[in-house]
Each structure stands twice: as structure tokens, then as C-alpha cells.
Amino acid sequence: MSTTTVDRRSIRNSVGPGPAFHRVLNSEFIKFRTLMSTLILLASTALVMVGFAALSAWGTGQFAEQVANDPEAAAAMAAQGGDLAVSIPTSGISFAQLILGSLGVLLMSSEFTTGMARSTFAAVPKRLSPFLAKLIVVMVSAFLLTAISIYIAGLVSLPIVDNYDLKLDLGSSQSVKLLLVNSLYVAAVAAIGMALGTIVRNSAGGIMSLVGLLFVAPIAFQLIPGDFFKEANKYLPTSTISPLTAVEHVPETLEAWQAALVLGAWVVVPVALAMVLLKKRDV
Amino acid sequence: MIEAKGLTKVYGEKTAVGGVSFTVQAGRVTGFLGPNGAGKSTTMRMIMGLDSPSAGSVTVNGEPFAQHKAPLREIGALLDAKAVHTSRTAYNHLLAMAATHSIPKSRVREVIEMTGLGDVAKKKVKGFSLGMGQRLGIAAALLGDPQTIILDEPVNGLDPEGVVWVRNLVKYLASEGRTVFLSSHLMSEMALTADHLIVIGRGKIIADAPIAEIITGKGHARTRVRTDQPERLMQLLAGTGVSVEVHERELLEVSGLDPRGIARTALENQVMVYELTPLQASLEEAYMELTKDEVEYHSHITTGASVPAQAGGK
Numbered sequence: 221m222s223t224t225t226v227d228r229r230s231i232r233n234s235v236g237p238g239p240a241f242h243r244v245l246n247s248e249f250i251k252f253r254t255l256m257s258t259l260i261l262l263a264s265t266a267l268v269m270v271g272f273a274a275l276s277a278w279g280t281g282q283f284a285e286q287v288a289n290d291p292e293a294a295a296a297m298a299a300q301g302g303d304l305a306v307s308i309p310t311s312g313i314s315f316a317q318l319i320l321g322s323l324g325v326l327l328m329s330s331e332f333t334t335g336m337a338r339s340t341f342a343a344v345p346k347r348l349s350p351f352l353a354k355l356i357v358v359m360v361s362a363f364l365l366t367a368i369s370i371y372i373a374g375l376v377s378l379p380i381v382d383n384y385d386l387k388l389d390l391g392s393s394q395s396v397k398l399l400l401v402n403s404l405y406v407a408a409v410a411a412i413g414m415a416l417g418t419i420v421r422n423s424a425g426g427i428m429s430l431v432g433l434l435f436v437a438p439i440a441f442q443l444i445p446g447d448f449f450k451e452a453n454k455y456l457p458t459s460t461i462s463p464l465t466a467v468e469h470v471p472e473t474l475e476a477w478q479a480a481l482v483l484g485a486w487v488v489v490p491v492a493l494a495m496v497l498l499k500k501r502d503v
Numbered sequence: 504m505i506e507a508k509g510l511t512k513v514y515g516e517k518t519a520v521g522g523v524s525f526t527v528q529a530g531r532v533t534g535f536l537g538p539n540g541a542g543k544s545t546t547m548r549m550i551m552g553l554d555s556p557s558a559g560s561v562t563v564n565g566e567p568f569a570q571h572k573a574p575l576r577e578i579g580a581l582l583d584a585k586a587v588h589t590s591r592t593a594y595n596h597l598l599a600m601a602a603t604h605s606i607p608k609s610r611v612r613e614v615i616e617m618t619g620l621g622d623v624a625k626k627k628v629k630g631f632s633l634g635m636g637q638r639l640g641i642a643a644a645l646l647g648d649p650q651t652i653i654l655d656e657p658v659n660g661l662d663p664e665g666v667v668w669v670r671n672l673v674k675y676l677a678s679e680g681r682t683v684f685l686s687s688h689l690m691s692e693m694a695l696t697a698d699h700l701i702v703i704g705r706g707k708i709i710a711d712a713p714i715a716e717i718i719t720g721k722g723h724a725r726t727r728v729r730t731d732q733p734e735r736l737m738q739l740l741a742g743t744g745v746s747v748e749v750h751e752r753e754l755l756e757v758s759g760l761d762p763r764g765i766a767r768t769a770l771e772n773q774v775m776v777y778e779l780t781p782l783q784a785s786l787e788e789a790y791m792e793l794t795k796d797e798v799e800y801h802s803h804i805t806t807g808a809s810v811p812a813q814a815g816g817k
Contacts, residue, residue: 236573236576236604236647237573237604237605238571238572238573238574238576238604239573239574239575239603239604243602243603243604243605244603246602247599247600247602247603248599250595250598250599250602251588251591251599254591254592254595254598254599255588255590255591256590257590330588331588334585334587334588334589335583335585335586335587336586336587336588337586338548338551338553338582338583338586339586339587339596339600339643341552341553342551342552342553342574342575342580342582342586343574343575343600343603343604344574344603345551345552345568345569345571345574346569350603502548502553502554502555503548503553503554
């Protein structure tokens with residue numbers, strides 16, 4: 221009996237690859253694209269972003285028309301560089317961060333709520349490898365989806381702003397900068413979401429924490445009197461976009477490099493905490 | 504081969520598994536039997552590295568599970584039929600699992616056919632019955648063609664045909680020299696499937712022996728006797744270590760004395776005996792005997808009335 225066992229083992233060990241990272245990455249990508257709910261969330265993000273840009277293009281055009289009839293306002297606008305149209309393609313970004321951030325939460329929390337985690341971590345007992353693979357899948361898809369949606373939103377907005385004699389150059393350096401920074405920002409939010417999903421292991425709790433961080437905290441910090449909260453507000457993830465995309469440094473905000481570091485820290489700290497907890501806790 | 508040494512899991516104040524040591528050998532089906540909450544699933548999760556032991560260690564084929572280079576090819580487990588994202592199809596679930604070890608699609612289709620999931624493989628797991636969920640879990644366990652197979656309550660929710668299928672499957676896998684470790688609280692199923700039995704109660708190993716030994720060794724052998732003079736035979740047999748139960752007017756069950764001894768007593772005293780049948784204790788009885796101090800909630804079941812009351816009545 222034992223001899224046959226030994227024979228089997230020696231033969232078996234010479235064949236059969238194990239869970240190398242590229243294979244785990246492939247597995248996580250299969251998991252990502254085989255859930256209808258994920259695909260629906262992705263499609264609705266694109267739809268919302270394009271739709272908002274179109275609305276925003278129309279609204280901006282209306283506004284510009286009114287301004288044109290008012291010489292004083294026109295002068296004020298010209299002084300600002302007439303830069304109204306450039307941010308139209310990214311006008312749906314707060315919805316993108318909400319949907320894709322929630323998706324980040326769900327992709328990890330659902331592993332635990334459905335019990336899938338037991339299958340995942342039984343197949344790959346070194347738990348950080350599936351976590352990092354999922355993180356890459358989530359961040360890259362969030363980045364690409366946001367970037368493509370912004371570009372399509374721009375294309376859809378072009379004929380609308382054209383109607384109002386506004387200029388929108390999708391190839392301008394500011395347009396490209398807005399596209400890249402916003403896409404990176406949404407990827408960062410998706411990563412924060414995934415980390416929260418790993419830490420709380422619960423879909424509702426994870427999404428609520430994310431909403432608290434992205435939507436409630438900025439408003440609350442503004443309302444609470446005192447310099448501390450005014451200062452703290454600058455360090456919230458949502459406050460990092462404008463310094464990163466500003467043409468010139470706006471007073472009372474962080475410098476671009478500071479904002480980049482702050483956003484980076486918002487990703488690294490929760491992700492590191494999630495990794496430590498994932499490694500330590502029972503599945 | 505699975506080896507546990509002093510394996511312990513403590514949740515707060517409660518000790519789920521209290522320092523168990525056992526070895527599961529290759530080439531036979533080892534049953535893991537115990538009442539609910541005895542620590543079966545916790546032990547199995549610790550083997551799979553999902554729960555970390557509070558103390559002690561467990562190895563699979565000589566190494567902790569997480570240290571294996573290709574875990575799915577080493578050990579396959581059904582720990583929970585619902586360890587699946589239910590919005591995914593069965594095929595995609597297996598495909599994602601297989602991808603981690605570059606297991607080809609042909610093998611995915613193979614295990615789907617083996618487990619009889621062919622018709623539902625492209626459907627979402629959400630709509631699966633408990634039995635189909637079990638089959639999917641078994642398919643996932645077999646995916647890497649592993650040397651060691653762990654199945655936690657595999658026949659739960661299966662129809663009779665499925666139960667027979669699992670029974671034959673695990674026997675076949677063991678006959679190929681694999682290590683098969685399956686838990687169940689269904690003793691009758693264990694009697695038919697397992698070669699070796701590890702009995703656990705309240706987190707402690709109560710018995711670890713071949714199944715035949717557990718049945719004969721722990722449960723006391725009894726003999727069914729039919730005689731037309733039951734009262735007289737009872738008086739003659741009465742003695743140290745012998746107990747007699749009366750089941751019908753002329754039917755006795757004797758334990759503590761072998762059939763030869765009963766026949767001799769009857770012959771010497773001119774009592775006619777017209778049936779003398781050795782009875783083997785069932786696994787249920789052996790199990791009840793083993794675990795009677797270990798279950799947390801006793802239910803009082805009385806089988807047959809006790810001795811003289813009925814016999815002396817008429």
C-alpha cells in the first residue's frame with residue numbers, strides 16, 4: 221500500500237504546475253468577467269459618465285450663451301482663460317468613483333459572504349497572491365473603463381459644444397491630464413474599496429464606509445467649525461483631484477506632489493492593513 | 504496521508520478541537536464521525552489551512568498544506584457545498600479554480616461529466632439544489648486529480664442514486680491508493696463506506712480503529728434466543744456480566760454470554776431452545792456507546808422494555 225503511494229507521489233510531483241502569480245491573475249480575471257453583476261456595474265458606469273458629459277455639455281453651452289449676451293460676465297470668463305469646456309468629459313466622475321469603488325468592495329466582500337473565499341484560498345493557500353491579483357484586475361479595469369468612458373464622453377460632447385461655438389480639444393494637454401488623473405483617481409478609489417471589503421468582509425458595511433469617506437466626510441469637515449477640520453479636509457481623497465489637475469496652484473489647496481502622496485497613502489495604508497488581516501484571520 | 508499532532512482550536516472560551524492527534528492513511532477510506540458541533544469541520548478547515556490552529560500542527564503528505572507547490576493537485580476538498588459565488592455558472596467556477604494551476608479545460612469538462620453536472624454546468628449555481636451543490640463541490644475537489652481527498656458531509660442532500668455514487672467513488676479513489684477522508688454524522692453511511700473510523704466528540708478523539716473493530720469491540724455482542732420457557736432460562740442465565748432483555752413472549756436477547764454458553768446452560772437444564780442467533784451490534788449502537796458521554800444534549804430513547812416487568816406479567 222505504502223509503496224504505491226510513494227510511486228504515485230514521485231510521478232505526480234514531476235508534473236503539474238502550481239499557482240504561480242500569472243495563473244492566479246488569470247483566475248481572478250476569469251472570476252471578474254464571469255459575474256453578470258460586475259459587467260452591469262461596468263456598463264452603467266460608462267453610461268452614466270457619457271450621459272453626464274452630454275448633459276454638462278448642454279448646460280455649459282447654455283451658460284456660455286447667456287454669458288455672451290452679458291459683456292461683464294464675458295470679460296470675467298475670458299480672464300479665467302475661457303476654460304469652461306475642458307472639464308465636460310469628466311463631469312460624471314463622482315458617480316464613477318461611487319460605482320467602481322463599490323465594485324471594489326463587492327468583489328472582495330462577496331468572496332466572504334458567498335463562501336467563495338474557502339475555494340479561493342484552498343486553491344491558493346498563500347493568500348496574498350489572489351488578493352494582489354484581484355487588486356490588479358480591479359485597478360486596471362477601473363482605470364481603463366474610466367479612461368475610455370471619459371474619451372467617449374468627450375466625443376459625444378463635441379457636437380453639442382460645437383453648437384454653442386465653444387471649443388473642446390480632446391487632444392489638449394489639459395484634456396489628457398484630466399483624463400489620466402481622473403482615471404488614476406478612480407482606480408485608487410476602487411483599490412480603497414477592495415481594501416475596505418477585505419477588512420469588513422461585508423458588502424453593506426464596506427460600501428457605507430466608502431460612501432462615508434468619499435461623500436459624507438468632505439461635507440461634514442466643511443460644516444464642523446474649527447481650523448483642524450478645514451485643514452483635514454485638504455487631506456481627504458476627494459480633495460486630491462483639483463490640486464492634481466489645476467492649471468496653476470490654487471491657494472488653500474495642496475501642491476500637486478503633496479496631493480499625489482496623500483492619494484497614494486490613502487491606497488497604501490488600507491491595502492496594507494487588508495493584507496495583514498487577510499493573512500492573519502481565519503477564512 | 505494526513506497527520507494531525509495535538510491539533511487545537513479555541514474560539515474565545517470554547518474549545519472546538521482539543522488537541523487531537525490522528526493519522527489518515529492512504530489507500531483506504533477513513534471516516535470522520537461525530538455528533539454535530541464535535542469539531543469535524545473545524546478540523547478539516549485546519550487541514551486545509553483556512554483556519555490556523557491555536558496549537559499543534561497538521562501536515563498533508565508530509566508538509567503543511569500551504570507549503571505545497573501545487574495545492575490543488577495535492578489535496579482536493581469539499582468543505583462546504585456553498586463555497587461558490589452563486590451568481591457564477593458551475594463551469595466558470597471550475598474554470599477559475601482550474602486556471603490557478605493551469606488545469607486544462609478538458610479536465611474541467613471531465614469532472615463535470617464525472618459528477619453528472621453536464622446539463623446544468625452552464626447555469627448559475629444560485630438555482631442549484633443542495634445535491635447539485637454537493638456534486639459541484641466534489642467536482643472542484645477532483646479538479647487537480649489530487650492524491651488526498653477531503654469531503655465534509657459529502658452525501659448531505661444527495662438523492663439515493665447520488666449517495667451510492669459517492670460511496671462507489673470514494674471506494675474507487677481509495678483503491679487507486681489515494682487518501683480519502685470523509686466526515687459524516689450518518690453512521691449507517693459510514694458503515695457502508697469507510698474502512699477505518701475516527702470518532703470525535705466534543706473536540707476529542709474517542710476512537711480511531713478499523714470499522715469492524717469498533718462494531719465488535721465496543722458494542723457488546725448479543726444473542727437472540729427463542730425458548731418456550733423464558734422465565735426459567737432467565738433465572739438460569741442470571742449471573743455476573745450477563746444481562747437479558749425480553750422482547751416478546753418467548754424471545755430473549757442475551758448479552759455477556761456467547762451462544763455456546765447459552766446452549767450449554769439450556770442443555771444441562773433441559774430447557775428447549777428453538778432459535779439461537781448471534782447478533783452483531785450495529786455501528787449506531789457502537790457509536791452511541793462511544794459518544795454517550797460526549798454529546799451535549801441527550802435524547803432519551805428507550806428501545807424495548809427492561810427485563811422482568813413484562814416477563815413476569817403473565
